[in-house]
Amino acid sequence: MRKPLSLLSVLALSVGIAMSAAPAQAALPSLMGNQDIPSLAPVLEQVTPAVVNISVSGKKVTRQRLPEQFRFFFGPNMPDEQVSEQPFQALGSGVIIDAKKGYVITNAHVIHEADEIKVSLKDGREFTAKKIGEDKQSDIALLQIKADDLTAIKMADSDELRVGDYALAIGNPFGLGQTVTSGIVSALGRSGLNIENFENFIQTDAAINSGNSGGALLNLRGELIGINTAILGPNGGNIGIGFAIPSNMVRDLSEQIIKFGEVRRGQLGITGAELTSDLAKTFGSTKQNGAFVNQVMPGSSADKAGIKAGDIISSIDGKAIRSFGELRAKIATMGAGKQVTLGIVRDGKEESVKVTLKQADDSEVRASALHPALEGAKLSTTTDPVAGVAVSEIDPRSPAAATGLQKGDVIIGVNRLRVNALADLTKALKNKPDVLALNIQRGDSSLYLVIR
Known part of the structure; x- marks a missing residue:
């Protein structure tokens, strides 16, 4: 039975960065006495200034409508509904991705309904942040601060990650202050967790706790491989199962927000299902991972590219996909107008087609x-x-x-x-x-x- 998933609480901070790990020697050793002692300190000294604490405040508005059966007792002048405002404060984390322009990435749920957003740097400076845009369906938000001498984290290619790569998480769990934990990439392409609409999570066992939302997950080179978003555990505590949004998704979404002020979601125009061994055998595929196409919408990008019902989509731009959920998340975050090459299996034969993504119809x-x-x-x-x-x-x-x-x-x-x-x-x-x-x-x- 699946244990309940807990969104990383905005009441405590956390940052995690993950990416394909380099060989062990990439963790630069520090000299102690006459011996070289392996240490992550040199890498962390370079990247921890790019991980920030975020504090938000605002008012939550609640509306309670007066039931019809009580209106008689209160008279005709009684308002139809009672409106109340409850002040709130919360904490989260963020990652500086552009030092010159002051762009900071975090989770959308960290800054949700906030009237004021404060960003605190490791050196003690504090700034009021402006929200540039957000995408609630993927839980990404972009902020901007006006400050000099900032440090930014370079984004890695999260498609190059492998299970077993080392991962470092940086954040502020339970408001303790900046904290670093380590682990490995436990799994890739996690979906179906019902945390977000578009899910393609990196799973890691680097210790992540409540308050790590919006924090960074990185590799041993100090490159961003993900934004920590959720944990699986009782009462929001760490049991070694954490989830991060891959850096490639973060890059695509942030670029759209910077350019348009919003996410202009790409759409392929298919319905589909996860590829099972029975489906693969029935449709002549030796591949066990991919996305099965149930239906192609007339006039869609997929239709114009020649994709047909019964095809199995196995890769995007040469990178293998594991599931329909991963395909859906990647296509949705790539942006309208982008051209991609899809690898498909049709009647047991592998082909590739070029598709120009249309802008997704604004869903209800x-x-x-x-x-x-x-x-x-x-x-x-x-x-x-x-x-x-x-x-x-x-x-x-x-x-x-x-x-x-x-x-x-x-x-x-x-x-x-x-x-x-x-x-x-x-x-x-x-x-x-x-x-x-x-x-x-x-x-x-x-x-x-x-x-x-």
Whole structure:
């Protein structure tokens, strides 16, 4: 029976960096007396200044709707819902990836709902950070600080990692202060853990505890191989099973956030399943790892590239994939417009095809993720009857319904800004404006809903 997975608590700090380990001699020895004593100290002295502590504060807003059966007792002037704010403070970790521009990578859940983000360096300096962007589905966020004399960590190619490579984790477990632990890469391509939407984790036994979220996992050369994100263990304690987001995913996501302010997710346009030995045998493949293609969507990137149902996708850009979950995570984080080469097995023969990834259709989302006043609605991009964001579902007892939104409404503008898709709406609501003037297309009519 699978033990419960615990997200690394933002109440304690932690950093971990992992990557393909170099030979043992890569751990530079330090001279002690007349003997060379193997030590990781020279490597750590170079990289620990790039691992930062993150402290956040904010207010969590909760809404409690008054049940209909109690309204009689409180009278008609009783508000439909009670709104309360609860202040909170939390801690996490981060990794400086660009010293000149002050970019810091961390987990999205570390800075979630934070009104103020502080970054503390190893040398004692503290700075207020600006959130550049985040991707909740992969749990990555990018911050920026304005500071001189920063140290950045170089990213490794996480696709070169092997099980058994040495890994070092740096962080601030339980708020104790910067702490270094060591271990190995225990497994690669872990998915199906239901921690994130897109999972392709590095598993390590380097000791990671609550508070390590956003920390670094590195190899013996001091290169970043992953961002620590979750642990498997009772009560958030370490039992030697930790998970990190691979550095290649971190690189792809951070580059998109820097360029666009958001992640523009790539899409292949298939549905599939994990490759089993029976499926491999049935479809003439000698490979036991890969992704089985159940269906190819008409007009998709996969369709245009000639991929067919029944194909087995075995590699991306020459790098073998282990599962459909790994394929899904890698494609989703590569970015729209990127061209990749997929290795496939069809009728027992190996082929390769070039695919240019389309931008993923904005999937249906809960509006509460965009603005509290929209809680209770589900939104999706539409072009029918007009380009905008459709209200596909709405809870009649929700704050969104109280604003006047109805199922079938199409949001075509916010505060005089045109909205053609969910990405436009997300951008318009990014700074949580105090007043929302939603331009709504309802049937043949156009109207404004003003939300304060």
